[in-house]
Amino acid sequence: MKKASSSLSELGLGEDISRAFFRPIQQVAPPSPSKRRTKISVVGAGNVGMAIAQTILTQDLADVLALVDAKPDMLRGEMLDLQHAAAFLPRTKILASTDYAVTAGSDLCIITAGARQIAGESRLALLQRNLAIFRDIVVPLARNSPDALLLVVSNPVDVLTYITWKLSGFPPNRVIGSGTNLDSSRFRFLLADHLEVNAQDVQAYMVGEHGDSSVALWSSISVGGVPVLSSLDKHQIAYEEEVLERIRKAVVESAYEVIRLKGYTSWAIGYSVSNLARSLLRDQHRIHPVSLFAKGFYGIPDDREVFLSLPARLGRGGVLSVANVHLTEEESIRLRRSADTLWEMQQQLGI
Template identity: 70%
Template sequence: MAMPKNESGTTSLSGLDIAGAFFAPIQEAGPPSPTKRHIKISIIGTGNVGMAITQTLLTQDLADELALVDALPDKLRGEMLDLQHAAAFLPRTKIVASTDYSVTAASDLCIVTAGARQIPGESRLNLLERNVSLFKKIIPPLVKYSPDAILIIVSNPVDVLTYIAWKLSGFPSNRVIGSGTNLDSSRFRFLIADHLDVNAQDVQAYIIGEHGDSSVALWSSISVGGVPILSFLEKRQISYEKETLVKIHKEVINCAYEVIKLKGYTSWAVGYSVANLAWSILRDQRRIHPVSVLAKGFHNIEDGEVFLSLPAQLGRGGVIRVINVPITDEEADHLRGSAKTILELQEHLGL
């Protein structure tokens, strides 16, 4: 095919498909294989947390397309361009951004990080009410454009807002997941590993319940390298102080507060945590994560519909099942107390 000439007689690519000029077509090429899956993830909110999640997802080569949505158009475009300019150093991922939710159409996974910030002196309930109003603007359009998506809620208070997202979406509960205590459990594993001088990946330990001050540390199920810690200590008649366990749990709760005090916000750890959940879901890994799920019916929680974190198996369908992890009577009491705390907040909202 002859290429068009400009006025000086030189070849011009103006008005021509450059890719078509650059590549020679393959003879009798058929359409792309129908088995190839295009994975799309949408992230709502491009603050520190949203961008940490985005950056982590990009480096892990999980999605073919990332869609970013935010209410601030200039910041949104700036973040998109900044990421696009790194294309030469990253796996090939299409990055799009808009204030219009239509950009999220046909998403496999929608991750919501947007949320109102607490005003000094503002009550937790008032902050929650403002976030509920915000979710009423976020969730319906996500459902409209991606009716088959799975929702991951990261915005705080995550357990109540996951419940709100579930109600607003009309999705089955297995497709609405809160990031919950997945990060709390990572902090827990780190602190235990630090005490024992082992790799955190060799520590199996869960924080369950509320992502907050009423969370529950499952000491009875902690193992290191497959060895249950508490029963091991008891069999070897090695004494330990319960206060030490309580102190480690308090450290887990205070971790986020310390990071916020020092740098103003948390971002990187939650970025890795949520990307970890996305990987398990979209790659159908069927791994166990402590995430916020509809907890009614588990561990004698019967008072109402409440989302809180329990060890759950995640895969392409979202929550596949909740693990029947054995817990002590004391841990069960704390868990029901955690559920009560969340239910009281929901009742105040008058939902």
């Protein structure tokens, strides 16, 4: 199959043709050293990786976007498809290669690649396969972009974020997992839809391990600044713990419903990750529930080097601080239980 050319120089048009269109300015000064280009790299050009890339482009978050994947033909096809939309997008240089050298000098590296679970395969076996894959991803990323932030999206995200931290040698504040940022968005949508308000006016966090054991922080949920549970109590509106737990499970199962219906999730995680990228690279200091180095927080013992989701203030330096959200005793117990489960699993990895 004949390879399509992606530049006019490959088609024989000389580089000096620009002189026919533009007259150079004499004695032009060099660019200011204080101004720099923002570069984001996305590893994995599957449904999730491309949804993230597309959202980053439409939200004008990067000057350079680099894509990496092990499948060269598909990767080049995705790059060309995005490049052909240049007339409809902010000016972003789009690169793609199977060689991690293309990621050099990145400000943010987003990892979406990883192995999927095979029928009958244990979770530990899946993690061992992902560990082998991540050795080939994280080490070259860290080597080519030693000052970057690393954002892990691949599942199981908490353990893979821990693996990324170990393999990269980066300080833990610069290694982040997407965690429960999307879970919390689903939670907010469900509440907002029922109350007929904008989801941006709902403050609600899911924390802990991403997935079935995530913890809904009911004690801190507010709508328009009004605490939900205390408001129900004040108006003598009865509710039961079982009802709250059913709502939490509905949030978790909403992802499975999307997968059942269309085979995978993509658009919501694309927006979630671009939302995190904006907070990080534009130093917005916004609070997001992301998977972070959690030992010592909320009663998690200092001997538990685990990554799990907690509400954190994010900026150009990565995780800047962890919010002191009030947790009930039951919420604290569930959070520590998640930490214990993750720690036991990590101990079997041998890294």
